[in-house]
Structures are given as C-alpha cells and as structure tokens.
Amino acid sequence: MKRLTFLLFFLIGLNPVFPLQSDSRDACISCHITVDEDLDDGDKIMPHFYDDVHYEKGLSCADCHGGDPTAFDDEDAAMTDSDSFLGEVTRDMEPEVCGKCHSDPSYMRQYTAHVKTDQVEQYWTSMHGMRLKEGNDKVAVCTDCHGLHGIRAVSDTRSQVSDFNVPGTCSRCHSDAEYMAEFKIPTDQFAKYKTSVHGKALLERRDSAAPACNDCHGNHGAQPPNIAHISDICGTCHVNNMNLFQNSHIAEIFSKRQLGQCAGCHNYHDIAKPTDEFISWSDKSICRRCHKDNENAKELATGLYNIINNLKMQNSVAIDKVENAEQRGMEVSDLQYELEDVHQTLIQTRTAIHSFNTEYVQKVADKGFKAAEAAITGADNAITELLFRRKGLFVASLIISFLVIVVYLQIRSYEDKD
Amino acid sequence: MNNLMAWLEERFNISAATKFAAKKKVPVFYGTVWYYLGGVSLFLFIIQVFTGILLILYYRPGATTAFESVKFIITKVQFGWLIREIHSWSANLFIFFLFAHMFSVFFSKAYRKPRELTWYSGMFLLFMALGFGFSGYLLPWNELSYFATKVGTDIAGAVPGIGEFVLRLLRAGDDVSGATLSRFYGIHVAILPAIFTLILGLHLVMIQVQGMSVPPEQENLPAEKKKYMPFFPNFAMRDFLIWLIVLNVIALLAVFFPWDLGIKADPLSPAPAGIRPEWYFMFMFQTLKLIPAHVLFIEGELLGILAFAFGGIVWFLVPLLDRKAHQGKRSKFWTFFGIALIVYMIVLTIWGYLV
Incomplete structure (x- = not known):
C-alpha cells in the first residue's frame, strides 16, 4: 500500500496540471491558486498563465499589476497597501503597462538581440491607437490580439498572432458587422481574403510566406494603405512589378485618377490569381473594365497578350518534343x-x-x-539521332543475319560430310 | 600460311595443341544445348572487357566527375552511347547466363567426381560476377545506385563480428562517398578483372583437360549408343553462331531499351522512393524486407544474412554433400532443392518488382 501511495504521489508530481498546487513563486500566485478554486473554469486565471510566455521567462503578476509579491499570507500588504499596485489593468491602460517593458530596449535585449521596442509608439499612430486616445475603448488593444493571461510568443504557432492565425484574429472584430457598425467600414474583408490567392496560400496551403492582414496594413501601426502608395505596399514582396509599374506611363495616370495602383486591376482583399487573359481583349479582360473600346489600349493589350501567348505556345511545342525524345529513350537532361x-x-x-x-x-x-x-532543335536532333541508331541497327542486323546464315550453311556442310 | 604454321611449329610445337583440338569431342544428346551456356557467358565476358576498356578512356571516377563523365560518354562521344549500352546490357545478360549455366551444371550433375574443382571455380566466378555488378552499379553515381549501394553495404555491415570492418572496407569510410566510388572503381576495373581472368583460365583449362560432362544416365549408356561431334569445327561453329545471335540481341536491346542515366546522386538529399538493387540481388533484398524485425531473439536482418550465408555455403559444397551423384545416380532431394531454389528466386524477384 505504501508503495502504491508513493507511486501515486510520484505520478502526480510528473503531471503537468498539478504543479499549480505547489507553485509558490510569489505571494500573488500562491494566493490566486486558491482563489481560482472557487471560480468557473472559464474565469480561472492561473491555468492560462502557466502557458504564458511571460511566466516562462520568469515574470509574474506583479510585473504587470504591481503589488508586493513577497508579502505571503498578507493580502493587504500584497495589494492595496503597496504603492505600485494597479489592480485590474483597464483597456486604456494596456499600451502603457505593456510598453513599460516592451518599449525599453535595454530591458528587452536580454530576451533577444533583435527585439523591437517601437510597438507602443506605432500603436498610437494606428487607427486603433488614435481612436483609443479619443476615448473609444472598442478598438483593439494589446490583449485583444495577443491574448490575456495566456500570451504566447509570436513565433509559437499557437499564438493568436502567429502567421496562420492573424486573419482569424483580426476578423474576430472586423467581420462582426454589429460590433463594427459605428466605425462605418466594410466587414467582408476576411470573407474576401479567404478566396484570394494570398488567403488560399496562407490558410489552405499553409504557406507562411503568403501575406496576412498585418503584412499590408502593418502590425501595431495598423492603417489602411494610402491609395497613392499601394504599389509600395505590394512591392514589399512584388518588387519587380512595383518598379516596372512605377516607371510606366500608366502610373501617373493612375495616381491622378486615384485608381489605387495595383488594386485598380487586381482588387484588394479578394486578389485573384492572375491569368494571361487579364490582358487579352476578351470578356475576361481587366483592361476593358475601364478602356472599353479604346483602340490604343486594345492594341497595347493585344500586343502584350500575343507575346505571352506565343511564348506559351512555343514552350508547349518544346515540352512536347523534349518529352517525346525522352520517352523514346534519348538523354535530354541538357534540354530540360x-x-x-x-x-x-x-x-x-x-x-x-x-x-x-x-x-x-x-x-x-x-x-x-x-x-x-534551342530545346526544339535539341529534341529534333535527338530524334534524328534515334532514327540513325535504328538504321544502324537494321544494317548491323542484316550483316549479322548474313553471317549467321553463312555459319549455318558451313555447319551443315561439315555435318553432311560426317 | 603454311610458312607461318611451320615457323610457329618450329618454335612452339603447336601441332600438339592442334592434335588435341582435333581429337576433342562433344557428346551429342538431348542436353547438348546446355553446353552453349558457358560459351555464351564467356562471349559476354569478352564483350564486357572490350567495352569496359573503351569506357575507361572517358570515365572519370569521383563524386563531382563520375555522373558528368557518363553523361558526356552517352551524349557527346561518338558512339559512346552504344558502348555504354552494350556494356550495361551485356553485364546483365552475363549474370543471367551465368545463373543459367550454373543451374544446367547442377541439374546435369556435372559437379560430381572428377569435376568438383570446376564447380568450385565456377562458383567463384559467379560470386565475382555479382561483385562486378554491385561495384559497377555505383559507377554512374546516380541517385538510385547511390542509395542502393548504401542499403547494400548496410546489409554487409550487419554481419556479426566482421560486419563493421567489411562496411568500412567497402565504403572507404563511414558513409558512401566519393572515396567509395574510387574504391568501387578500382575493384571493378582492376582487382576483380585480374582475379576473374585467372580463375576463368583455370576453369577453362579444367574443362579442356576433363572434357564435357554428361548426365549419369547418358554416361551409363553402352558405347555404341553414345554420340559425339568434333569440337573443331562443328561445336565451335555452333558456338560462334549463337554468339552472333546474342550480339544482335544486345544491339537490339541497346537501341530500343537504353538504360536511363537518372538523376545525379546527392548524398545530402533524402532517399527517394523505390530504391532497389540490380535484379539479380532482388530475391535477397525482398527476402530481407519480408523477414520480421525480430525472430525470437535474433534480429530479422541478421537472420536473413545468416540464412543466405548458410545457403550459399551449402550450394557451394554440393559436390561434397551429394553423395549419390558420385555413384552415378540422381538424388531426388538435390533435384527438388534445385527446383525449389529456382522457384524461390523467380517468385521473390517478381514480388520485389511488383511491391
């Protein structure tokens, strides 16, 4: 029985749930473990906090909420009697409370050499920050995106703001028509994004290189992109497209007419995978959306489309010929x-x-x-070589067959003599 | 011509050899056809030597040069493709005909007294031919051959006691690398050919001295019922005729079924799916795959290796073990053993390719 009891205690000691019971890192935790016992699961603090990156790094309640974490068994000394005690951190207080550490480079450097410390500064320039300053606390504050007592590192895929989770996190508010009503902005961004080439890459193919909301709007300084500078935002990734567009004769016209640069043709949020037909003069043409029956535009679009189409056709011919040569056993790796x-x-x-x-x-x-x-010529040469080999085989087989007949007749003549 | 023969006769007494050749006879009966298999194997070995020498002129061993040089041979060198194809195809046919030759000898009981040494030398030649195949497979340094060599040498490394030593000896290091390629090249073009040629010479001398063996039931026939044909020119011309047909078949295979060079080996890339050894190792490879990881207290792979080693020794020592053959009788056990072995090899090989 003693052994069984020992084993039970040993297993409890190994269980990750139970360390809470014996955690006495400071007075706040040792007391709130007891407080949690009387709360519903959803309201408990400590189970979430044990998953928090701050807890992992050795921080505790007093680092955000103030108080005296050394005052064990004395509730007043730990909280209300302490000068630093903040109690509940209200939404408008959050940026500065978090910024106490996160805006201090010398403090944050101990955790990583390349840490950013301009989040709060950026936040106050964001639409969220500006509205918060105006007294509207419905806008997003730190914990809305990063979580409350269970904050995880951004690099942790379970974080609300990890690459794959950002669109879902933003959409919690931005897709809620009722919640967003007073801001008078659309709430279909996430629905559109999910159908876009970026959304499919990020959410369906799990390609972390694909952009989420923050890659175009910014993180802490989130703002809608300036319509005159959309190509700069898209150009963060699509550098060559941006440079070519900004140096084209069209860029100036787009700018004057406030056409949204890249978004003028490709849309935003619901950016579809581009096809070559975008520049054809067909029903699928993007150009015709504005240019209708403009002959100059038609000539330009058709000229561009024909170049691409001809190259595609030439590519298709080359692939077919090289594949044919390969299937017939010829070495074509150089042609690949x-x-x-x-x-x-x-x-x-x-x-x-x-x-x-x-x-x-x-x-x-x-x-x-x-x-x-070059590929077509190489493939043609390979087929010519193949035919040469077959002709060679035919000639060699003829000679060998002739020799076989001669030898056979010779054998017959020997054996007839015998 | 006569002057030349006289000149040679005066110096080398060649009439002794020509008299011996003129007297040499080959038994004629239902199994005479099997006699051609040894000759075909010899012809294929000669092709291997000639095409191998030509390939050496352009082949450059080394992790950064081997694949490129083979590609150069088959794309840029005039008729280089033909030489490589003939070398590859005749190598495979060589192994096939060696197996066929071995089984024909086995079933006609030609290993019985006094030809035990001929059997032993033939078995050595077969083992070395398999060594030629194993070492030659790596030389193009493509993905499939690289990983197959890795798996093959791993299996050799699992042999208890000497495994680790054999593994390092074969690989010239801990892993298959450029050093392994150099070593395999040396084995393939120098060590094996030298030893093979020596033993092949002995094998041929023994056959010439002892003559062709006949099965026990033919040997026991009365003298008047036994038929013969002269080796020169009758049998030699028939040999030549078959060699010509085999040559034509090789040319046909070379043109219509060329060997794929594949992708260059990259030791840092993960092993691709479908790694398989050459077909003549497939039955062993498939057997090792089928044996459970552990059988009682022995590791499955080790059990397989020990079983193959035991089977190989038994097969090698069959002239000692088949006592009935020495008395001019057929042993039902050994006949069944041979048939079972052929069925097992064919079934496991096909299974290996289908899975």
Whole structure:
C-alpha cells in the first residue's frame, strides 16, 4: 500500500496540471491558486498563465499589476497597501503597462538581440491607437490580439498572432458587422481574403510566406494603405512589378485618377490569381473594365497578350518534343535546362507586363523564345539521332543475319560430310 | 600460311595443341544445348572487357566527375552511347547466363567426381560476377545506385563480428562517398578483372583437360549408343553462331531499351522512393524486407544474412554433400532443392518488382 501511495504521489508530481498546487513563486500566485478554486473554469486565471510566455521567462503578476509579491499570507500588504499596485489593468491602460517593458530596449535585449521596442509608439499612430486616445475603448488593444493571461510568443504557432492565425484574429472584430457598425467600414474583408490567392496560400496551403492582414496594413501601426502608395505596399514582396509599374506611363495616370495602383486591376482583399487573359481583349479582360473600346489600349493589350501567348505556345511545342525524345529513350537532361529557362522567362515576361511597354516585354520574352528554339532543335536532333541508331541497327542486323546464315550453311556442310 | 604454321611449329610445337583440338569431342544428346551456356557467358565476358576498356578512356571516377563523365560518354562521344549500352546490357545478360549455366551444371550433375574443382571455380566466378555488378552499379553515381549501394553495404555491415570492418572496407569510410566510388572503381576495373581472368583460365583449362560432362544416365549408356561431334569445327561453329545471335540481341536491346542515366546522386538529399538493387540481388533484398524485425531473439536482418550465408555455403559444397551423384545416380532431394531454389528466386524477384 505504501508503495502504491508513493507511486501515486510520484505520478502526480510528473503531471503537468498539478504543479499549480505547489507553485509558490510569489505571494500573488500562491494566493490566486486558491482563489481560482472557487471560480468557473472559464474565469480561472492561473491555468492560462502557466502557458504564458511571460511566466516562462520568469515574470509574474506583479510585473504587470504591481503589488508586493513577497508579502505571503498578507493580502493587504500584497495589494492595496503597496504603492505600485494597479489592480485590474483597464483597456486604456494596456499600451502603457505593456510598453513599460516592451518599449525599453535595454530591458528587452536580454530576451533577444533583435527585439523591437517601437510597438507602443506605432500603436498610437494606428487607427486603433488614435481612436483609443479619443476615448473609444472598442478598438483593439494589446490583449485583444495577443491574448490575456495566456500570451504566447509570436513565433509559437499557437499564438493568436502567429502567421496562420492573424486573419482569424483580426476578423474576430472586423467581420462582426454589429460590433463594427459605428466605425462605418466594410466587414467582408476576411470573407474576401479567404478566396484570394494570398488567403488560399496562407490558410489552405499553409504557406507562411503568403501575406496576412498585418503584412499590408502593418502590425501595431495598423492603417489602411494610402491609395497613392499601394504599389509600395505590394512591392514589399512584388518588387519587380512595383518598379516596372512605377516607371510606366500608366502610373501617373493612375495616381491622378486615384485608381489605387495595383488594386485598380487586381482588387484588394479578394486578389485573384492572375491569368494571361487579364490582358487579352476578351470578356475576361481587366483592361476593358475601364478602356472599353479604346483602340490604343486594345492594341497595347493585344500586343502584350500575343507575346505571352506565343511564348506559351512555343514552350508547349518544346515540352512536347523534349518529352517525346525522352520517352523514346534519348538523354535530354541538357534540354530540360532550356525548358527551365523558357519557364523562367515566361514568369519574367508576365512580370514585364507591368511596364506596359511592348518593346520591353518583347525584349524580355526573346530570351525565352531562344531557349525554346534551342530545346526544339535539341529534341529534333535527338530524334534524328534515334532514327540513325535504328538504321544502324537494321544494317548491323542484316550483316549479322548474313553471317549467321553463312555459319549455318558451313555447319551443315561439315555435318553432311560426317 | 603454311610458312607461318611451320615457323610457329618450329618454335612452339603447336601441332600438339592442334592434335588435341582435333581429337576433342562433344557428346551429342538431348542436353547438348546446355553446353552453349558457358560459351555464351564467356562471349559476354569478352564483350564486357572490350567495352569496359573503351569506357575507361572517358570515365572519370569521383563524386563531382563520375555522373558528368557518363553523361558526356552517352551524349557527346561518338558512339559512346552504344558502348555504354552494350556494356550495361551485356553485364546483365552475363549474370543471367551465368545463373543459367550454373543451374544446367547442377541439374546435369556435372559437379560430381572428377569435376568438383570446376564447380568450385565456377562458383567463384559467379560470386565475382555479382561483385562486378554491385561495384559497377555505383559507377554512374546516380541517385538510385547511390542509395542502393548504401542499403547494400548496410546489409554487409550487419554481419556479426566482421560486419563493421567489411562496411568500412567497402565504403572507404563511414558513409558512401566519393572515396567509395574510387574504391568501387578500382575493384571493378582492376582487382576483380585480374582475379576473374585467372580463375576463368583455370576453369577453362579444367574443362579442356576433363572434357564435357554428361548426365549419369547418358554416361551409363553402352558405347555404341553414345554420340559425339568434333569440337573443331562443328561445336565451335555452333558456338560462334549463337554468339552472333546474342550480339544482335544486345544491339537490339541497346537501341530500343537504353538504360536511363537518372538523376545525379546527392548524398545530402533524402532517399527517394523505390530504391532497389540490380535484379539479380532482388530475391535477397525482398527476402530481407519480408523477414520480421525480430525472430525470437535474433534480429530479422541478421537472420536473413545468416540464412543466405548458410545457403550459399551449402550450394557451394554440393559436390561434397551429394553423395549419390558420385555413384552415378540422381538424388531426388538435390533435384527438388534445385527446383525449389529456382522457384524461390523467380517468385521473390517478381514480388520485389511488383511491391
């Protein structure tokens, strides 16, 4: 029985749930463990706090709420009698309470050499921060995004603000039409984002390189992008597209007419995967949304579309020929490099479209045409070589068959003599 | 011509050899066809030597040069593709015909007294041919051969006692690397050919001295019922005719079924799916895959290796173990053993390719 009791205590000691009972890091925790016992599960503080990154790093209640954590068994000395005691941190207090540490580079450096300490400063420039200053505490404060007593490191995939969770976190408020009514902004952003090329990449393919809300709007300084500078925001990732667009003759026109640069053609939030038909003069044309029957626009769009389409067709011919040679047993690995060049050039040509300059796009595409030509010629040569081998085999087989007949007749003549 | 023969006769007494050759006879009966298998194997070995020498001219061993040099041979060197294809195809046919030759010898009981040493030398040649195959498989340094060599040497390393030593000896280090490639190249083009040629010479001399063996039931026939044909020119011409047909088959295979060079080996990449050894090792590979991880107190892989080692020794020592064969009788046990072995090898090989 003694052994069984010992084993039970040993297992309890190993159980991650039970250490709470014996945690006496400071007076606040040792007391709140007892307080928690009388609360419903949802209201308990300590179970969440044990998962908190601050707790992991050795911080405790008093580091945010103030008080005297050394005053064991004396509730008044621990809380109300202490000069530093803040009690409940209200929403308007949060930025400064969190910023006490997070805005102090010399303090934060102990946790990581590259820590950012401008979150609070940025926050006050954000739409959230500005409204909070005006006295509207419905806007997001630190704990709305990062969580309350169970705050996890941003790099922790379980964090509310980890790459994959950001859209869901923002949408908790921004998709709630009733909650957002007084701000008079749309609430369909998340619904649109989910259908976008970015949303699908991040949420369906789990590609952490895909942008979430904060990558375009900013994190702590979240603001809607300035319509005149959208290409700078998109250009953070799509650098070449941005440079080409900003140097094109169209950029100025877009700017004057407040057309939203990239968003003017690609939309925002519901950015669809672009297709080559966007620049065709068909029903799927994006250009025709504004240009209708403008002949100059038609000529430009059709010219650009034809370059891409011709390169695609040439690529398709090259792939078919190389595959045919490969399937017939010829060594074509060098030709695969040419095909890879064509593929790369096709991507570069699609990017070059943003210059809206037919000559420039043709110049970029020419490299792909040359590579496709090299692949086609190489594949044709491989097939010619294959036919040569088969002819050679035929001739060799004829000679060998002749020899076989001669030898056979020779054998017959020997054996007839015998 | 006559002057040349006289010149040679004066110096080397070649008439002794020609008289011996003229007297040499080959038994004619239902099993005469099996006699050609040894000759075909010899022909394929000669092709291996000639094409191998040509490949050496361009092949460059080394982790950064081997794959590129083979690619160069098959794409840039005039008829390089043909030489490589013939080398690869004749290597595979060589192993096939060696197995066929071995089983024909086994079932005709040709290993019985006085030809025990011929059997032993033949078994050594087969083991070395498998060594040629194993070492040659790595030389193109492609992904499949690299990982198959890794698995193959791992299996060798599992042998108790000497495994670790054998593993390091084969790999020239802890892992399959450029050093392994150099070592395999040396084994493939120098060590094995030298020893193989020596033993092959002995094997041929023994056959010439002792003549062709016939099965017990043929041997026991009365003299008047036994038929023969002269080795020269009748049998030699038939040999030549079959060699020509085999050559044509190799040319056909080389043109219509070329060997894929694959992707260059990358030791840092994960092992690809579908790693498999050459077909002649497949039955062993598949057996090792089927044995459970542990059988009683022995590790499954070790049990498999010990079983193959035991089976190999029994097969090698069959001239000592088959006592009935020495009395000119067929042992039902050994006949069944041989048939079971062939069935087992074929079934496991097919299974290995289907899974």
